Amino acid sequence: MSAPKSPADRSLLVASAALLSLSLTAPAALAAPTPSTSPSATPPARMSSVGGARLGQPGTQVGLGAGAPVLPKDITARSWIVSDAESGEVLAAHNAHWRLPPASTLKMLFADTVLPRFPKSTPHKVAATDLAGMGAGSSLVGIKEGQTYTVHDLWLGVFLRSGNDAVHVLSAMNGGVEQTVEDMQAHADGLQALDTHVVSPDGYDAPGQVSSAYDLSLFARSGLQKKDFREYCSTVRAAFPGETTKNAKGKSVRESFEIQNTNRLLSGDTDVPVYQGIAGVKNGNTTNAGATFTGVAERGGKVLLVTVMNPEKKEHNEVYKEAAQLFDWGFQAAGKVTPVGELVPPKGTADTGASPSASAPATGSGKDSGSAPVAAASADGSSGVGIALGIAGGVVVLLVGAAYLVNRRWPLPDLVRRRPRP
Secondary structure (H helix, E strand, O other), rough: OOOOOEEEEEEHHHHHHHHHHHHHHHHHHHOOOOOOOOOOOOOOOOOOOOOHHHHHHOOEEEEEOOOOOOOOOOOOOEEEEEEEEEOEEEEEEEEEOOOOOOOHHHHHHEEEHHHHHHOOOOEEEEEHHOOOOOOOOOOOOOOOOOOEEEHHHHHHHHHHHHHHHHHHHHHHOOOOOHHHHHHHHHHHHHHHOOOOOOOOOOOOOOOEEEEEEEHHHHHHHHHOOHHHHHHHHHHHEEEEEEEEEOOOOOEEEEEEEEEOOOOHHHEEOOOOOOOOOOOEEEOOOEEEOOEEEEEEEEEOOOOEEEEEEEEEEOOHHHHHHHHHHHHHHHHHHHOEEEEOEEOOOOOOOOOOOOOOOOOOOOOOOOOOOOOOOOOOOHOOOOOOHHHHHHHOOOEEEOOHHHHHHHHHOOOOOEEEEOOOOO
16 A cells, blocks of 8 residues: 555545454454453453452552552562451452463362362372373373372472373363363353463463463462362372383382472572471473462461462562462551452352352372372471471361351351360
């Protein structure tokens, strides 16, 4: 097209382009946001308002009251949220509903969906087809074709090593990857996690696969209702079965090797100490997602959830450093801020007043071998997890459904805190 020859022609062209732009964008402004195939540089001007209108606004949302500390100034994550795990109150948030690639934090939804379906003692011999379709460079726990693993082994591989191989084997047991993705999407919808579009069960980068800090907090909160979920996500290290080999006498033997949780607030690292009271839940890192993390911790009778997605600062373990700062702020600010929203309960919960996990099937029983839950791992400096999530003994705090209706609380069952008994 040749350039307009006169100012009038140019004005007409500009006006026509503006009208065309309006005609194309106006319907999109009325429609629900659609998943993006790649992360954008800035949050959209309009996001979901699930949990409260302020959570749908871009930027930082916080209501500081008298005596409340200011938010940390060096938080660089594209999106984050600090919430009360029990009441669901959102203490502060930043682009909470920004739909971003979730990386392996999506495994929380996978676990919350699939974990109740198989007793932990169930054995499974791995076929080649079970391991098909994993993305290049996937994180692996080291599952081998032809070897038999228990469901307990597989979940340790999912939570500690973020093993996509373990996810694919459990998906195969669940009817295949396609069925599992369908199940996960249905469960996300039931949790009102409407920012989430599931493409792969393991969180590996895939076109259109997105979630949000808000939704990841919903997944963590729902998963923590389950005892086995709490056990797995709080385990620091465990023995994992290796390959079966022949010893010098020709006898078949199967050695094991140690795996350690890659959640650095739980297991610690050279530049990140174990966070006091930490109890999981899941971390992730991919090319598109950057680093992502959702954690739960307890201090002074308060249980907080923090989700951090994709810090712009790319220093080593930055996602954990920023999460720790937000935890510190949340514990200091609790009771001194006006909530900016809430983590909504699953569909139907508010109507019935029942705990959403009250009728959930059992996830297996029996004594497990080879795992070291944090509550028993005092050498790691992380015994506070037992305080937070009831892996050690204590007092059970359980609110009935009627209390939820009055106080809008959705408590963590079997939440145990070490308090003096009367």
